[in-house]
Each structure stands twice: as C-alpha cells, then as structure tokens.
Amino acid sequence: MDELANPTGPRKEFINNHCREFMKMIKDIQVTLRDEIKSACEYRPFEKCDYSSRISNEICCKKLEYVLFQLDAMKQTIDEYQATV
Amino acid sequence: MAFYYRTSLRGHIYQSINPEILRAKWTFPFYISEFRNAETGLLFLGLNSKFFLQIFRENKNMDGNLEISLDKLPIKRLDSIEENGVERYPSDSSYDEKRVSLIRRIDFAWAVEDDEERERKKRQKKSSKDASATWQWQSMVENLQLAHQELSVIIDLINTVEANDAVTVAGMTRPKPLPNEVLSDLAVSAATKLQCYRQLGKYFKQSAKALEEQIAREARFYGALIRLQQNWKVKRQRLAAAASSSEGFIIDLFDNSLYDSAAMCRPSSLSTIRVDHDSAGMLAINLPPNSCRSLHFGFLGVHSADIPKELGKIRTRGSVEQHTREHEKESMSDDEYIKETHTLLREVHQSIFDDQVFEMLNREAFNQSIGVNVTGIRENYLQLSIGQGNTLFISLVPSSKGDDQDAANTQDSESAIVPLDSFDNVKFEEGKHGTPKRKWGFPNRTSCEIYLQQIVHEHAFVKAKDKPNLSGTRVSGQSGKDGPGLLGHFCLSLAHRIFSNRVLVELENVVCRVPYLHLMTHPTWHSQASSWTIFLKVPQSILHAESQSLKSDFQNMKDAVKSQFRTKVVVNDDRINVEGEGAPNVVSLFKRSSENISSVNKYECDLADLPVIILLQGDTVSLVAHVNPEDIKGGIAWWLVMEDGSTDDWKLQMDMYDGASEYRKFLGHLTLDVLYSTLMDLVSLCGGGRNH
Numbered sequence: 001m002d003e004l005a006n007p008t009g010p011r012k013e014f015i016n017n018h019c020r021e022f023m024k025m026i027k028d029i030q031v032t033l034r035d036e037i038k039s040a041c042e043y044r045p046f047e048k049c050d051y052s053s054r055i056s057n058e059i060c061c062k063k064l065e066y067v068l069f070q071l072d073a074m075k076q077t078i079d080e081y082q083a084t085v
Numbered sequence: 086m087a088f089y090y091r092t093s094l095r096g097h098i099y100q101s102i103n104p105e106i107l108r109a110k111w112t113f114p115f116y117i118s119e120f121r122n123a124e125t126g127l128l129f130l131g132l133n134s135k136f137f138l139q140i141f142r143e144n145k146n147m148d149g150n151l152e153i154s155l156d157k158l159p160i161k162r163l164d165s166i167e168e169n170g171v172e173r174y175p176s177d178s179s180y181d182e183k184r185v186s187l188i189r190r191i192d193f194a195w196a197v198e199d200d201e202e203r204e205r206k207k208r209q210k211k212s213s214k215d216a217s218a219t220w221q222w223q224s225m226v227e228n229l230q231l232a233h234q235e236l237s238v239i240i241d242l243i244n245t246v247e248a249n250d251a252v253t254v255a256g257m258t259r260p261k262p263l264p265n266e267v268l269s270d271l272a273v274s275a276a277t278k279l280q281c282y283r284q285l286g287k288y289f290k291q292s293a294k295a296l297e298e299q300i301a302r303e304a305r306f307y308g309a310l311i312r313l314q315q316n317w318k319v320k321r322q323r324l325a326a327a328a329s330s331s332e333g334f335i336i337d338l339f340d341n342s343l344y345d346s347a348a349m350c351r352p353s354s355l356s357t358i359r360v361d362h363d364s365a366g367m368l369a370i371n372l373p374p375n376s377c378r379s380l381h382f383g384f385l386g387v388h389s390a391d392i393p394k395e396l397g398k399i400r401t402r403g404s405v406e407q408h409t410r411e412h413e414k415e416s417m418s419d420d421e422y423i424k425e426t427h428t429l430l431r432e433v434h435q436s437i438f439d440d441q442v443f444e445m446l447n448r449e450a451f452n453q454s455i456g457v458n459v460t461g462i463r464e465n466y467l468q469l470s471i472g473q474g475n476t477l478f479i480s481l482v483p484s485s486k487g488d489d490q491d492a493a494n495t496q497d498s499e500s501a502i503v504p505l506d507s508f509d510n511v512k513f514e515e516g517k518h519g520t521p522k523r524k525w526g527f528p529n530r531t532s533c534e535i536y537l538q539q540i541v542h543e544h545a546f547v548k549a550k551d552k553p554n555l556s557g558t559r560v561s562g563q564s565g566k567d568g569p570g571l572l573g574h575f576c577l578s579l580a581h582r583i584f585s586n587r588v589l590v591e592l593e594n595v596v597c598r599v600p601y602l603h604l605m606t607h608p609t610w611h612s613q614a615s616s617w618t619i620f621l622k623v624p625q626s627i628l629h630a631e632s633q634s635l636k637s638d639f640q641n642m643k644d645a646v647k648s649q650f651r652t653k654v655v656v657n658d659d660r661i662n663v664e665g666e667g668a669p670n671v672v673s674l675f676k677r678s679s680e681n682i683s684s685v686n687k688y689e690c691d692l693a694d695l696p697v698i699i700l701l702q703g704d705t706v707s708l709v710a711h712v713n714p715e716d717i718k719g720g721i722a723w724w725l726v727m728e729d730g731s732t733d734d735w736k737l738q739m740d741m742y743d744g745a746s747e748y749r750k751f752l753g754h755l756t757l758d759v760l761y762s763t764l765m766d767l768v769s770l771c772g773g774g775r776n777h
Binding site: 046 | 311314315316317318338340431434435438529531532535538539542546
C-alpha cells in the first residue's frame with residue numbers, strides 16, 4: 001500500500017508481483033471450481049440405495065461369516081491332527 | 086443623484102445614511118422597485134410587498150433630501166399556527182395603542198434637523214470666528230461621528246434581522262479560502278476517507294471469516310449427508326424444519342418393495358431416523374440405546390456353540406458404543422465417522438427386517454399351517470415343536486444382549502424338557518471307542534437363523550419374477566392354503582435335517598469299521614431330502630475264495646464277477662429308502678411312524694442289516710420291514726413284496742395299500758432265527774430261479 005502511494009509512482013516489479021499473485025489466485029479458484037463441478041456431476045444420489053438387495057447382501061455376509069468359521073474350525077482340526085501325527 | 090434616506094423603523098428615527106454603504110454590505114431579500122408618482126413626485130420603494138417604503142421628497146428647500154417612513158401594510162398578519170392547526174393572529178390593538186403608534190409615525194426629523202442645522206450654523210459661526218483656531222483633529226472627529234452614525238444604523242439593521250421581523254439574510258458568500266487551506270481540507274477529507282475504508286475493510290474481513298467458518302461447518306454436514314444419500318433414502322420435512330432448529334432431514338429406512346405389501350405395510354418407529362447436528366455442526370444420529378433388536382434362534386435343551394463373539398461384535402457396536410463415540414469423535418476423521426454412521430444405519434435396517442420376519446412368523450404360526458406346532462409363546466418369543474421331541478424357539482432380543490438371553494431362555498422355558506438323555510448317552514458311549522463322531526445331532530443354530538431369514542426374505546421381499554429358480558426351495562405362496570407355509574417348511578426342513586444327521590451317524594458307524602466300505606454324500610438341493618451311497622468294494626481275497634459265505638454265493642449266481650456293489654440310501658423327511666445296484670438288487674424299505682420316541686435302537690439294527698439282502702434278477706423280491714412300535718409282538722412286521730422288473734422307479738412309495746403291480750404277503754413278526762432262515766431260503770430260491 002505504501003508502495004502504491006509512492007509519490008513517484010510504484011515500481012514496475014511491484015505491480016507485476018501484485019498482478020501475478022492475483023492471477024495465480026484466480027487460477028487456483030478456477031481449478032478448484034472445476035474439480036468441484038466434476039465431482040458434483042459424477043455424483044449420483046441413491047446409487048446404492050436398494051433396500052431389499054441390501055438385506056440379501058447382509059444375509060450373504062452372515063453366511064460367509066459362518067462358512068469362514070467352519071473353515072477355520074476345519075483348519076484348526078487339521079493342524080491339531082498334523083501336530084499329533 | 087445621491088439619495089439620503091431617512092428610515093424610520095419601529096418608530097426609530099435615523100439620520101441620513103449613505104445608501105452606498107447599505108448596498109455594498111448586505112443584500113436584502115426585499116425587492117426594491119421604484120415607483121415614481123408623477124403627480125407628487127414621490128418615489129415609492131416596494132419592500133417585500135409587506136412594507137411600503139415611502140420616499141418622499143422633502144421640501145425643495147432642503148436640497149433633495151428624501152425622507153423614508155416605513156408603514157406596515159394593513160394586512161392581518163398571521164402570528165403563529167399551533168399544532169392542532171389553530172391559527173393565531175395578533176390581537177387587535179386597542180384604540181390607545183393605535184394612537185400611540187400613529188404618534189410614533191410622526192416624523193420629527195425636521196425638528197431634529199433644524200436643531201442640527203442650528204448647531205452646525207453655530208459651529209460654522211464658531212469656526213468662522215476662530216478659523217485660525219481650527220482644531221487639527223476636527224475633521225477626524227467629524228469622520229468618526231459619521232462612522233458612528235453609520236455603524237449605529239448597521240447595528241440596528243442587524244438587530245432587526247436577528248429578530249427575524251422584517252428581513253432575513255438570504256445567503257452569505259463564503260470567504261475565498263486561502264491556498265494552504267485548500268490543501269489541508271483535501272488532506273483531512275482524504276484521511277477521513279482512508280479511515281472509513283480501513284474500518285470497512287476490517288468489517289468485511291470479519292464477516293468473511295465468519296462466513297468461511299459457517300461454510301466449512303455446513304460443507305462438513307452436507308458432505309456427510311451426501312455420502313449417506315448414496316446408500317440411504319434421505320428425505321426432508323420442511324414443516325419439521327420450521328418447528329425445530331435443524332433443517333429437518335430424515336433417513337427413511339422403510340422398504341416399500343414388499344411383495345406382500347398388504348400384510349406388512351406398517352413402518353416401525355425405527356424406520357424414520359432424524360438427522361441431527363452435534364456440537365460442532367457435524368451430522369449426528371442419536372438413537373436410544375438398545376433400540377435395535379435382532380432375531381435369535383435356538384433349540385431347547387441344546388446348548389449350541391455359537392460362532393465366536395467377534396462376529397457378533399460387529400453387530401452390537403452401534404448400540405453399545407454410542408456413548409464412547411462422543412469422546413472419540415475428535416480423534417476420528419470424517420471418513421471413519423461416516424463409516425460408523427453407515428454401520429449404525431445398517432444395524433437399524435437389519436433390526437427392522439428382523440422385526441418384520443418375526444411378525445410374519447407369528448402370523449403364520451397361528452394360521453394352523455402344516456408342520457407348525459406352537460408350544461409356547463411369550464412377548465417376542467415363539468416356541469415350536471418339530472417332532473421327535475425336538476423343540477425350537479425363535480425370539481427377538483435386543484442386539485447387545487443376544488447371547489445372555491439364550492441361556493435365560495433355556496432355563497425358564499415353560500414347555501417340556503426334551504428327554505434326549507438316551508440319545509446323548511449313546512453318543513458319548515460311541516465316542517469312547519475313539520472313533521470320530523459328529524458331536525451334536527442338531528444343526529448349527531446360526532445356520533438355521535440365516536436360513537430362516539433367507540427364506541422369509543426371498544418369499545416376502547423379492548418380487549415374483551426375481552425369485553431364484555431353485556427347485557428344492559419352492560414354498561407355497563400364502564399361508565393357510567394347501568401346503569405348508571414358510572414356517573411349516575422351515576420346521577419340516579429342520580426336522581428332516583435332525584433325522585438325517587442321525588442316519589448319517591449310523592451310516593458312518595457301519596462304514597468306519599470296514600475298510601472296503603466307502604460312504605459318499607450326495608447333495609440333493611432339496612431341504613427335505615438327503616442321500617448317501619455306500620460303496621462295497623469286495624477285496625480280491627474274498628472274490629476268489631470258494632467259501633460258503635453269503636457273498637460267494639452271490640457271485641456264483643452270476644457269470645460276471647462283480648467286485649463293486651453300491652447301495653444308495655435316500656432319506657425323505659423321516660423316511661429312509663435303501664436301494665442297491667449291481668448284483669445284489671436290493672430294495673428294502675423302512676418306515677417309521679413319527680410318534681415313536683425310542684425307535685433308535687431298532688433303527689440301528691435295521692441299518693446294520695443293510696448288507697444282508699436279497700436279490701433277484703429281473704423281478705425283485707424284497708423283504709420289507711414295517712416298524713410299528715405299537716405292535717405287541719415286537720416292533721417289526723415283515724412283508725414279502727414282489728414287484729415287476731419293469732418298474733423303473735426303485736423307490737417304493739410309502740403307501741402300503743397302493744401299487745397294483747405289487748404282490749404282498751404278510752409274514753408277521755419274525756424272530757431273528759426265523760428271519761435268517763427265511764433270508765437263506767430266499768437266497769437259494771433266487772439262485773435256483775435265476776433263469777426266468
């Protein structure tokens with residue numbers, strides 16, 4: 001500010017720096033805006049919002065957990081068997 | 086022509102004044118217009134149209150002095166107006182006052198002037214007398230006196246202006262500013278502007294900062310909400326928003342894709358979840374603790390080894406750890422927080438589904454469908470008997486206390502205790518022989534739970550065209566019609582599963598002792614049927630042995646030497662069907678009535694007789710055992726059944742009074758010796774009658 005109020009006028013580099021900073025900020029704003037708009041366009045609401053298939057998936061998850069448990073038990077039995085052999 | 090005016094204002098009499106002084110210093114708002122009366126030679130000056138300046142010429146002998154007397158025009162002048170609009174006029178002057186005012190108007194100037202002239206003459210005489218004695222200050226004194234007169238006129242004029250009676254000041258021109266004053270004025274205004282701008286700048290910065298914070302808070306809230314919106318139905322109620330301070334967002338968990346919508350269209354209180362703000366403005370969901378319930382299944386009297394609690398922990402996290410969530414929120418990032426919210430919503434969604442499942446099962450249980458036998462009911466608890474003395478229960482428990490409830494239920498159950506002691510003893514006894522055994526005859530309770538949920542979901546929640554085309558799991562649509570409903574189907578499946586487990590134990594028993602017997606399980610994809618195959622691989626040593634054993638007799642009957650025999654065991658519900666292929670054609674059928682409880686022993690010995698069978702090429706002769714515990718002679722009644730070889734279906738259906746192509750002969754109860762001899766006879770008969 002003081003530089004700008006210089007009675008002989010501000011130096012050229014000073015003005016250049018100011019302008020450069022300003023343009024850089026504008027560019028950042030534009031980049032951010034572009035990203036935001038892109039992500040907003042890619043967003044689809046209720047994309048995975050199917051309640052009955054969600055329940056099916058939950059049931060499948062439970063089945064998987066159970067099977068995993070059985071497999072772990074089998075593995076444990078095998079290990080014990082091999083340990084004793 | 087220089088005019089000498091003599092003004093009389095308010096009765097004051099003035100000496101003549103220099104008109105130039107008047108005009109130069111003040112601008113009067115009155116309008117001066119000159120009228121000259123042609124007749125009288127009088128000059129009139131109009132003054133604000135209220136005064137009438139009468140200028141008259143004095144006597145000609147007074148060398149053109151004009152005397153002016155101002156008269157108020159006879160207008161009734163408004164004094165004032167009050168607030169209510171009443172006008173006030175000056176009171177009329179009385180007669181005395183009028184006379185006084187008239188007297189005042191008399192101009193005594195001439196008298197004064199005469200006096201002045203006399204004095205002047207005297208002075209002139211004096212001065213002419215002593216001209217030589219003229220005072221050097223005389224002219225100054227005279228000038229001062231003149232100035233004094235003019236000043237007094239001016240002062241009087243100013244007083245009149247101040248009194249605001251006759252004249253008012255129209256305007257005053259500003260004095261021309263000095264050169265340095267211009268610059269300093271400019272500097273002051275510039276400094277003031279700078280100050281104002283600085284203040285504005287500060288204000289804007291503050292507002293911008295506050296706005297940024299507000300935006301950051303809202304961005305966090307709406308960002309989280311948008312991510313939830315991908316998975317859940319987020320709705321907005323504007324009326325609720327007006328009432329409370331939040332924006333009125335809710336998450337609707339009610340599933341309106343129900344197949345049987347007429348029956349299940351009541352949304353529970355949990356299905357609408359309010360989205361709140363927490364202290365930092367972030368999205369928060371507040372649920373009362375233990376509001377989620379989950380379906381729990383179990384067999385009475387059987388303490389089942391559950392899957393370890395780590396798996397159950399995932400389900401109970403939401404309700405138990407809600408209190409700790411507040412403390413940990415600062416350390417959690419937004420992503421983790423949203424994931425936790427997802428988990429919570431998942432739990433609630435599952436809880437709603439479990440509620441619906443339970444309600445539907447209750448409704449079916451009291452519609453008297455096939456296979457359903459309700460033996461006990463409590464709040465959120467349903468107990469059913471599935472035959473063979475087995476009882477199961479289905480209950481709704483709060484998510485956090487699922488496992489404790491199981492123990493509590495088994496202790497204070499109201500139905501009969503299942504006497505499985507004999508069964509268990511047998512198990513343990515055989516276990517002592519060191520052979521590997523299946524520990525429990527009951528299927529895992531978790532798998533039953535999952536199965537129950539799946540069939541309810543497939544039936545009720547999936548549209549008819551989307552249903553998977555599994556042949557075995559076809560369940561008839563509505564309960565109450567012909568055929569079992571969902572619950573009936575489930576109970577029958579479980580009953581079959583329990584029975585087939587026992588059959589398997591027996592088969593394993595048979596097979597495990599003999600090295601050339603192999604047991605294979607076939608999946609049937611039907612929940613009420615199971616099938617195994619026992620392979621009998623006759624070792625070479627026996628094949629070539631020329632012994633009188635039963636097996637060598639079998640081989641002698643045939644030209645081809647078969648070394649592998651296959652026996653198929655099929656269990657449908659609780660009916661066992663044994664069938665053999667290869668050289669020993671075996672059809673033997675075992676039927677059990679479902680009321681008997683202690684049939685286990687008999688069953689054992691039936692199975693143990695499996696390899697001892699009868700054959701016939703072409704036609705089949707079979708020895709059928711009918712197990713009937715109510716028979717007083719013993720449990721088993723034997724039938725001799727002959728059937729055509731043209732029947733392709735080796736499975737004999739259960740109905741003993743059916744089958745036109747069969748020939749039955751009732752043998753009645755046979756002792757073991759008689760049975761053995763009968764078998765031998767039949768074998769020899771088959772050997773002899775082989776050719777036809």
